[in-house]
Amino acid sequence: MNDLVQLASLAPLLALAGAVINGLFGRNLKGNAPGIIASLAVAAGFVLSLIAFFGVRAGGAVRVNFGDFLVAGDFKIGLGFHFDQLSVLMMLIITGVGLLIHIYSIGYMHGDDGISRYFAQLNLFVAAMLVLVMADSFPLMFVGWEGVGVCSFLLIGFWYRDLANASAGRKAFIVNRVGDFGFLLAMFLTYKAFGTLDIQAVNAAAPSLAYGAAILTGIGLLYLLAAAGKSAQLPLHTWLPDAMAGPTPVSALIHAATMVTAGVYLIARTGGIFANAPGAAATVVWVAVLTALMAAIVAIGQTDIKKILAWSTISQVGFMVAAVGAGAYWAGIFHVLTHAFFKALLFLGAGSVIHALGGEQDVRKMGGLGRKMRVTGTTSLIATLAIAGVPFLSGYFSKDAILGALLTSMPLGNYGGQILFVLLMLTAGITAFYMFRWYYLVFAGEPRSKAEFERAHESPAVMTVPLSILAVGSVVIGYVGLPAFLAPNAIQEWLAPVMAHVDFEHLSTSAEWLLLIGSVVVAAAGLGLGYWVYALGSGALAKRLGNTPLASASRGAFGFDRLYRSLFTEPGEGLAEGVASLDRDVVDRGMTGLTGVVPLLGRLIVLLQSGYVRAYAFAMVLGVLALAVAAALIGVFA
């Protein structure tokens, strides 16, 4: 079994192979060939992941080492993969959801002249993402970490001829680089603290340091910075809405299902550190909860079908990060899993709509599309309900687990756990509200734009089949993590061996029930409010609400972009300009000026060469005088 698990090491290579084939020979491939090749590569990866999954289930974690990556004396970084419960689960999500999205893309991208480039980049992404989760050391993880960032950059700017798209990609890349900066520093500090960068070794060694040691907190905060960059958490969240410039399947895969959850994965992976650094962990939760709340509010005010989902993603990832920050690693990963399904589904649904409308993305021009697009409409409804936290759908369980964790996490108790719980609960309600708005404006009600409505048609099967599969998943996947007091919590048990231990208060069964019901109430309230505002109020109320300051803040996404522009971008550009002109006008000129002294001196010296014999003789006499005086003074009088 061990050997079979090792076989899964091929998964990223296969994806890479797909990328290389598409990248180098894509121009010679006709029709759907690129998509099929890419999908096959990912499908193979999925199969391998399954093998690994069962292998790990049977025999526990497996490590593979292919030799050294970086060496210098004691500093040794291996080139190896670590298959354990967490990583194989992530691999399954990546390859599974990835496969569906690949297949969907065949339809979605049909006819685009960059299709081979698209699939090459998508495959490359899968490869990088797999490396990220499989890596057994931080540097190798960083390889995948940056790799996915690069692919994200490429795919966001896929339609690069529009400079706005390209700039969105650029922004994503740069903001992610800030996170990478944190990741690098975190690694440096980790090495300083532990003398190794092997993830397992670090996790094992972390408890040996004092609980809450400053260096652990420091490492934790730096990893938080890294996670915030990749997972679009405050304050590095601004790139994700812009990232919607990319093709929708990309948004589904990278910016919903997989890449943005890398931060969650990172924190879960380094649980050993966070479990021993309560301050850092609490910071994580605070950041995450505030992100979730902020993003949920912003999502209300958006009009772009994808941007609403993007903000929703930020908000939902906030849930996950909050969970792992609180020490409920399984809950975070659980939400990653469920979110992968319903958010991918939402995006693909949105993609289907956009595809049907020929590129229209403004929800104000939609409405009633559910009637013309049955599958899309239905599946989107399921996803909407799932994310809103309607009972018995996947989102309900995972969200509930997170809320419970926030309430009961012992370390968090000292850092305002209750407040966080309330805030996140509120966020859950808002989620239901804005998701209802999203669904209603797109699929229900009356069509607001006749022309668009006329154009709409259901997408081809290659797109709707993945939608359906995902819809099924969105319904059923939640049952792997039923609350422990109801049934065996499969995912919690699955992950338990590899997760760091954090103490939780034990809630009584009644409290558990109360919590379950509470979240139902909140979800219902959100949905009901949505129904009241959008379905019944027929716009008037929405308009009135739209005039409140909160609403304009929501529309403006709390002005982060503007703030960053005036706080970082413009001063940064100014700084760059300043340095450039400093270099040109001060350093360069200064150095030249310094050397300019030499010719000046030369000019003076040349003046002495007057051409007069007698002056030359005088110079000689002066020399003699000096020598004679020296002889007299030193030899006679001294």
Added chain:
Amino acid sequence: MISLYVVLLPVLIALLVLLGRSSAALVRGLAFLGGVGTFALSLFLAGSEGFQGAWLPRMGVNFSLDATGAGPVLVLVAALVMIPTLLVAATRVEQNAAGFVALLLLAQAGLNGIFLSKDLIVFYVFWEATLIPGLLLLGMFGGDKRRQAALKYLVYAVAGSMLMLVSILSLKALSGAASFHITELMIATPSLSAGVQTWLFVGMAIGMVVKLPLWPLHSWLIDLNEQNHPSGAADVLGSLYKVGAFGFFAWALPLLPAGAERVAPYLLALAAVTAVYGALAAISQQHLKRFLAYGSLSHMGIIGVGLFGLHLAGLSGAIYFLAAQMLSTGGLFLVAGMLYHRRRSFMLKDYGGLAKSAPAFAGVSLFLIFAYIGVPGLSNFPGEFMALLGAFQTSPWPAAFATLAVIAAGVYGVNLYQRLFQGPTTVPTSDLSALELYVLVPFIAGVLWLGISPAPQLRQIEQQAALVTIQLERAVDAADEVPTVTLAGLTGGEK
């Protein structure tokens, strides 16, 4: 003996090229032969037997080359880079291509000598001699302001290296070493007092900092790159000839450990400043080559950070980065040359949207840009990572500051790509020609090779890096002993 041949072969080919200057085909053939031949020799370099010959025996100078440590790695990478560079020179230089090729080959010989010499004077000989081909390339084939740029280059380089020469000569005079061979010197120099070592180190450092280069002694580099021949081939040489870091690594640090320990913190600060400064300056450049020059300056800052952290991993990483940047920076300079070949301009504003009509070109360029900004999995990352990590272990704050350059690198990297290849298509451009593809393939191969499989090279580099750390430890041990030579010895003549 291979270490001697890798120095002699390029010289020989250079002379043949000059003799066969009248036939363009012959020049091209010889250029290719020279590039490939040297590369082939370099493949067998590591671990081969060294060469020893008397040179100025009574001054303690022996012509001693040896293929151990980091040298063979650098020679090999440089040889790989030189193949396409020579091809570009032989085909893209309109006037006097033979001269261009010959100068490149001579410079390559000098570089190989720098990397392989084990005698300090021989090292200096190569160090200084290699300056001349670079200067001539700039002056003979450069742009409108080439003369000013050449003068600047000359003054900076020579002023630095001459001071270095004084230190080199004093090193033996003061320590009483039997010869200038590295082993003899390493045995003898720790007996020098820390004060003396500091002065000697400062002397050597000035020469090496100029060629590293670090802020504020870098201006020559910018002008050099801007004014060099538009094919970019000479700029590739420029990126190979940043040998200051190697000088520190192979000579200054192991020979003067006590001095290094005193001076390194200041140099580390300078290096960290350089890393961020270069990256920031790169962001707002409008001229492609100046852009690359500043970016490269930033890399050199990171290399400096790795060196002056005086940590084994940092030292190894810095040298690895030095090798890697030859590929990424060199490749991008050739890309710049190819762009110029199409549009006759280096100004970024004249470009945009090229990816549409030249997808392969865009792809390769993006690949090299990613390598350039240190994306993991590509050549620059291992070195950059280890350099910063190593320095962080000993001096966290400067290293952390230098790491900021990573963010700035992201900014200038994607900015560059966007301004060249993305956006609306202006004028359609031809995609890579077959020749251009052949030129870029070695770079791609090299970038992947160094990015994915750094361990073998790192092990070779480590052998030599260990010398530095051993000497540093010896210096700490020697600190308690009574110094045999004091600073007073430096102030007066023989009485």
Added chain:
Amino acid sequence: MTFPPVLNIDWSALAPALALLVTAVVTLFFGLFHKDSRHVAVTALLGVVTAFFFALARFLEPSEQVASFGLRYYGDNLALAFTFVILLGTALAILVSYDQLKRQDLDRPEYYPLMLLSALGAVVMAASGDLVTLVLGLEIMSLPVYVLSAWRTSDRQSQEAGMKYFLLGAFGSAMLIYGMALLYGAGGTFVFEGLAQSLAAGEVTVLATLGGALVLVGLGFKASLAPFHQWAPDVYTGAPTPVVTFMSVVIKVGAFAALLRVVSTVFPLLAPWLPTALAIIVAATLVIGNLSALMQTGVKRILAYSAVAHAGYLGLALLAPDHGGVAAAEFYLTAYALMNVGAFAVLSLMTDANDRGDHLDRFAGLGRRRPWLAATLSIFLLSLGGIPPLAGFDGKILVFQAALDAGWYWLAVLGIITSVVALVYYFRIIAYMYFRESEYEPPAIRSTATNVAIVVALLGTLLLGFFPGLWHNLLDVGQTLIAGF
């Protein structure tokens, strides 16, 4: 104090000088009957070669007897090494003159005899073991050069050169002779070894020091050390190029040979401040020579100032005669002779019939118009600038190493800093040749003899550069001058 008998003469050591003398006389008479100066040149060359072989024979088989005439005429390693350099410089200068005299209308019969006599003087200086012989050698060396400097009598600059050189030279000689008088007063003899023994008692150090200082001034004048150097740029500029080729080497070798002899025998017994004074002189020479050269626009004048600067670098060796400085100076002068003659030889192919046309502008674009000429000149210039692996570099590290071994750190640093300036002005010439274009077509002068001189100089520069050990190993390192007595 037991000196060897005065009349115990080692003829093998004297042979090179005698050969030169005989050749000078022969050419003098030969010149009367041959209109074509080239035949005379061949004779002169033969004489020089003969002298060279005499010296070589003695060099390879050193005799027991170090000196003749009671330590007044040495046949030791130092004397012979410098004799080689003098003969080399003379031979090359003859080759450069071979065609140029005719072209520039300078071929009068006394030219070669004067040159040979001057070389003879330099040889005597290099071999001299006492002050009187030294002064005589100096005069024999100098007087012909005064005359040769004014050789182009119709040219105002040449006239000016001759007269300036003569006046200042005579002035300098007077200083030297007065210094000699004082040294005699202090030591009771003119023989260096005698002086050294006599001064060892240390009673008359003050007087001897002043005498030594004045000798230093006199010799420093010939060696063009600042502030006694000012004749050099003007004379080099005004004198005919073939003459400059000759004197830039021979005068310098003679002067430094004598200086080394004095510095290594008598100076150690003088007041300790004298080396410091010499160091200051050397420093001034380095700064003035190099900075002034930087300001020039004529190649000949650049080379003139560079000659001054090189005196400064040689001065470093003077300060360290016991630390390999002697061998360093010998090596440096050999290298200097080759590269400097080479540079002047190329220059002589660039000037017109009136010896004009050395302005930098005339060199613009030479790299394209005369690739080989430009390339060789570049090599000579780079060697002069001390770029490895050329002879000049090896010379430079040898003198710097000697100075550092002797503890002259500040001076070495100063020397190095000024070397940077030196490279700038040397490279400026190269930059003109290669980095500029020009409409000017340089004169098409075909001279096989000059070409031979250039090639010999080039090969020497390269050979000495690549294999410095070949020559350096043959030179005595350190103080071997008192050996045996």
Added chain:
Amino acid sequence: MVAFIILAVLLVTAGVGVVTLRQPVHAALSLVGAILALAAIYVTLEAHFLAAIQVIVYAGAVMVLFLFVIMLLNVGRTRTASLTWLKPAAWITGVLSLAAVVAVVFAVQRPLPEFEVINAALRGGNADAVGESLFTDHLLSFHLVGVLLLVGIVGAVALVQQVAPETRAKRAVAVAEPEDAPELVASAGEAS
């Protein structure tokens, strides 16, 4: 002592005359005076042969040569002022140097040997004694003096003689010899 003082005063006066007298002829004659005074001093220093040589060679030959040239060249006074600062500067430095040298000279005061010792060693400095030294210790120098004089002769002749062609050229222009004229005119033109 008295003789010394008288001669010293004479010598210095003559020396000052050489340096200050306006007319070259006067200055030259002043130098002759100085040389004669020196010769007399040589006598007081037991150097009789040298005194004789001094008078014969210097005052006789060299100074006559000088006077010839002065007459020949008809050296007059110069007109334009240049380097006016040099005169005071020269005197100051001269006097300072002199002071330094004298201080050094007097720093080493040695007792004069007895007259008998001097006489025994110098033998009155007669030709016999000086000749003995010249032909033993100074044998090489003596021969080199011969070479030096050869150099002087050849050099002087070479320079003075070579002017002749140009003088001829001028004459040639005057009588307009057709075949040589153009070339010679050219060189004459350069000369002027």
Added chain:
Amino acid sequence: MVQTEYYVALSAVLFALGGIGVLTRRSAIMLFLSIELMLNAANLAIVAYARQWSAAGAQHALDGQAAVFIVLAIAAAEVAVGLGILVAIFRNRVSTDVDELSEVRA
């Protein structure tokens, strides 16, 4: 007998006068004369010291006197060459003013 030092001091005066002459006179002839004065000063010093060195024996003493003879010859040779140059120049310039010989400078 007068002490040697007085003779040497006298020679120094003569030497200084010669030097001053070189610096202050403008005619080349006068410079020649001044230089002759300097050489004679040197001779005077040698002769004075020769007498002083009688103490060390005839060889040492006569060494000096012989040297004076040689210096005389040197002076003569210098004068010959110097006057030769002067005459040659005078043919072209009709002036012996050395300050006019200042075209080559800087």
